[in-house]
Amino acid sequence: MVPLGYYLVLSAILFACGVAGFLIKRNIITIFMSIELMLNAVNLSFVAFAAHWHMLSGQLFVFFVMVVAAAESAVGLAIIIAVFRTRATLDVDRVDLLKL
């Protein structure tokens, strides 16, 4: 059986990839994907812990996360489309009106 540590390290690597992608990339779609990556990294650690401790609550949480992620992608994609329609770009650095 694969030890718990392996899963957690993989999860951490995936999460770090997500964070890095979020910070580095300018394309909104890529950033969006990075968010999904972070969510799934967390999901991975949830299920790993659930299997390790033999508790269902971790798996239950994964469903919650997936549901939220699905809802979020629906809303997020809608926003992206709206942004693209008005500004004709997907570059986040050019979507910076929300400041003083």
Add this chain to the structure above:
Amino acid sequence: MNETSFHLWLIPALPLAGAALNGLFGRSFSRKIVTALALFASGAAFAWAALSAFRFTALAEDAIPHIENYATWFRVGDFSVPFAFQLDQLSLVMILVVTGVGFLIHIYSVGYMAHEGGYYRYFAYLNLFMFFMLTLVLANNYLVMFVGWEGVGLASYLLIGFFFQRDSAASAGKKAFIVNRIGDFGFLIALFLMVQHFGTVTFTEVFQQVSLRPVETAGAGLLTTIGILLMTGACGKSAQLPLYVWLPDAMEGPTPVSALIHAATMVTAGVYMVARSNPIFFRSPSALTVVAIIGTLTAFFAATIGITQTDIKRVLAYSTISQLGYMFMACGVAAFSAGIFHLMTHAFFKALLFLGAGSVIHALSGEQDMRQMGGLHKHIPWTFWTMFAATLAIAGIPGFSGFFSKDEILWNAYASPWGGHWIYWFMGFLTALMTSFYMFRLLFLTFYGKYRGTLSTGAKHGGHSQIHESPKIMTIPLAILAVLAVIGGYVGIPATLGGTNRFEHFLEPMFKAPPLPAGIVEHANHALELPLMACTTGAALLGLFLAWLLYVSRPQLPQRIAEAAGGVYRLVFNKYYIDELYRAVLVNPLITGSTKLLWHGIDSAGIDGAIDGSARGAQQVSNEVRQMQSGNLRSYAGWIAIGAVAVIIFMIVMGGK
């Protein structure tokens, strides 16, 4: 309230009602209604005071002082202050003087103020003054007295600044108020000491406790402290050294106000207060000495200034200060009844002199400089004759009121077992000489010789004179006061002249002296009284002669003397530069200190600096922090990441412990 209530409250309440009605609604009243209200208020107060006087004489001796308690003002623990009035010989004399002279001056004012604006305001203030002054003299405790004390100060301030469009009048009012405040400070502390040590401020109770204490011959004690503090208050209100400076400036007010407040009544409040507190002063020879020295010096000092002044009202102002000095001299040798006697006669003749001066000023359409007067006795005979009587009275010519009262003061100054000394007498003697001189100088400069002003006298321009006698409503009060100024002294003819000194005997129960302290013997030699009297009379006549010589016989002499005296003359003419000295030593440092240190230093730099600084600091910090709000999504994400890392590190570190 007891059965034989005199309803003393009516006496101050009537003027208060007059002041309230005229003050609140006077603007819409016609002049006739304002006049009627004001005259009724003061006249009825006088009538009620006179009625009370008659009923007072019928009182049994043990019913004096007659106290009417209306309410408890406030009570704190054991300490309570009643709202009560007290009628005894002393307050009776005072209310009669205040209401009597006050009423006459009200009448006079109707004529004098006829052409002035703010008519209703004037009478409202005048009535208000009467109210406070009567509260002051009727009070049966120091706190109610203090209410009146402050109230007359307020009324005085309002009336000095009556012509408030004139800057000098407004600042004279402020000066009077502020200088008085210095004195009031002493009065207040004396009050606090009484509360602390006696637990009461009621006259009878305070004096009861005071009478149990020994005379403070060796060193200063509580009574000396209280006495000197009370005297500080009296110095402010009664314009004694060193706080007299406000009174000459107070002449900015309308002349009847100068007569009523700054000559006849308010300025004598200090004398009244010291006389009222006589049990305290009797038990502190040091405090008595302070009073006597201040009074003597003031009398002498102000008289010298009076000699050189050219403004008719200023001469009278310095004369008032000097005469008040006499009263304090009397109080300082424990001759309180002589002081009150002089207070009364002075009220008559000085009010008359001021009203006469007002009539002169009125006749000359506002001219106050005596160098622009002269030869007026033909034009304004009523004013002349009444002022002549008053001048004889103040100069101490035998037979007139001032002679009797001044002589009694001087005799006591010499002979009183309570610190009488020939130096007081001698200073008083010199002052009497100067008084006679400057008063006759005033009279001669104003009424004799040739007219030196610019108004038409009728001689050249075909009969019509621009100089006119005042209307009857002004001359009648003058005449009444002249009668009083002449005969007012006959209530107190001294025993040496075959009289019985009824005035002194009347007041005697008020001023019961404790036994003389050991080591002091009465050195009064009554054989000396007549020669001393002759001396002062001689001084008065000499003053008269000198004034006649200098201002009637040889009018060019004064100029030459002034030039010969040179620096001395300029020093006196400029009032010893006291105002300048105060300005340099007290006022300017105060203003500079307040401006530089308190305003610029503490207020602007310190307090405002702290507040503005913290505001500016917050703004700067915010400005820096604001930069994080870039609108750049990825930078937000970066901050969140950094925050998350920080939280994780924190958890790791703290979790390890």
